[in-house]
Amino acid sequence: MFVDKAKIFVKGGDGGDGLVAFRREKYVPEGGPAGGDGGDGADVIFRVDEGLRTLVDFRYQKHFKADRGEKGRNKARHGANAEDMIVRVPPGTVVIDDDTQEVIADLTRHGQEVVVAKGGRGGRGNTRFATSNNTAPAIAENGEDGQERWVVLELKVMADVGLVGFPSVGKSTLLSVVSAAQPKIGAYHFTTLTPNLGVVDVKDGRSFVMADLPGLIEGAHEGVGLGHEFLRHVERTRVILHVIDMGATEGRDPFDDWVKINDELKLYNAKLEDRPQIIAANKMDIPEAEEHLAEFKQKLAELGKDIPIYAISAVARSGVQEMIYKLADLLESIPEALVVEEVEEVEERKVYRLETEDDDFTIRRDNDAFVVDSPSIEKLIKRTNFSTHEAVMRFARILRKKGIDKALRDRGATNGQTIRIGDFEFEFVEQE
Known part of the structure; x- marks a missing residue:
């Protein structure tokens, strides 16, 4: 699970x-x-x-x-x-x-x-x-x-390569072909509901971790579909492998798919726009795929984008190995620390017993009782053992020193009235 x-x-x-x-x-x-x-x-x-x-x-x-x-x-x-x-x-x-x-x-x-x-x-x-x-x-x-x-x-899954793309473009099939992972594969949307990880053996002594992540849909950056459940995992991947259904088996335009997915990534985290990306033009065994790929390359060139494109068929296992070599080469040029979000390291402050505490307090009426709000006094109450007379007298001296006694008298507190500090209640007694 x-x-x-x-x-x-x-x-x-x-x-x-x-x-x-x-x-x-x-x-x-x-x-x-x-x-x-x-x-x-x-x-x-x-x-x-x-x-x-x-x-x-x-x-x-x-x-x-x-x-x-x-x-x-x-x-x-x-x-x-x-x-x-x-x-x-x-x-x-x-x-x-x-x-x-x-x-x-x-x-x-x-x-x-x-x-x-x-x-x-x-x-x-x-x-x-x-x-x-x-x-x-x-x-x-x-x-x-x-x-x-x-x-x-x-x-956030720690993977070298993250597979992104619309549902049913062949991401799970590709992962099962290049690794020993056995993701659930089916001919319906959102077959993959959770990330699947696989170790890819490059066949030349190198290896890397690939993650098959749940399919994206338009509006994912706002939580639509699997939304944030998916996108937070993309942040950790060092390279994005964008899988496109170049056969257009779902009736969508391949280039439009590419634009929408990249927009979702950018809207979720602007840094993902600069993440290294490779396009896997999948399902090239379908007759219309070659024509779609030519159109795709032309539109990409018009945008001035220089992104490596590999024509593959995950089912037929054609073109896959060449793409794996390119991914391994690209990963060697990217430091692992590149994708780890920088979190400010706050030096732990050493706290000593003589450190002064906030002496601020406020006094308010609650029916016939006076309520003293003071975090430092509430903390003192929790640490005071009231089972001895000396401890009670010490507590009283601290209240006087902080000026709480005088403030209560100024607000009209008299002998016998209830004073409440946190969960602690006692009677106000005038000192003779």
Whole structure:
């Protein structure tokens, strides 16, 4: 089964919680804090595996959740970091954020990796909160939540030569003749619904990969017919082999077919207009084909186009080998990196704990409650363990320092009124 598009959920592992602990050695009076930090959660990493050819595995598994870090340990020992989750994808996979439609990565080389969901940092243990004023703090942080997102995977087939043309022009037959591939062949439109790959042996020690891609129709760049399901695969091919039904067995004009297909390619991606192309004038065993070919060459010359044309019959296997030699020669002159879309490499920014966070907040009324919107405070709430009095008092001090207490009073908050920050609710209490 060939699957070239999938939508999956990925979540980095949560960080391990920090620990509140104290030294208990027999001869160490007032030993002080000894709670270690939690371990970092695992990242979800996509890695290219050239042994894969489709995204079929993602049809059956759509959720990937990495492990969380270990909790902090006593004696100030750090909890173990979780081992990263490696998800294998085939070469040619484009990873897109489903919410923003941003391209996260374009994975083309074997072994290439990208972090798709970052694991959360481990929480700090109480040893981190010791000060000269508080030598035995009972405060520890919860681990940070791992990043989570829905991503769309799109596979663009990595092939040297891509067969393009209207349905039923003989693309599948040609692939079956020049390689060991056995595509489905039938006398009706859209026999080929998914790309078929075949390795072509040139007979002189060279070989290349040829892809028989679903037939195009007019309007494909707008998604008509198989539309985008086909066109995204053409982007990866180094050479376009345009197969024309020169016998006009479907009643269409061969030159008109050539013009329409090239227009669709150009409208979908302007770069495809400059992609090296060879024309395979197929079905030359039909009596009218010679006359049609002469007209085709004349019209092509009038446009000033200098494109190699090979008269072949895939069924009779005539003229095919000469065309294969030309394709192999052309591929040797084209670097493989030519067709790989350039995706800006963004250097990963190292994030340190002392990095300042956005202190902006807004306050609004929701019936009798006051709602504080502040990403930094919501993050602080998730990392605060409210089971100890010290942690509650620390949280209150941070709110005062950020000016949230004063802003609430200015908006009319009084003792006992409900304050809501994210999913967390508490009562407003005036300090005496």
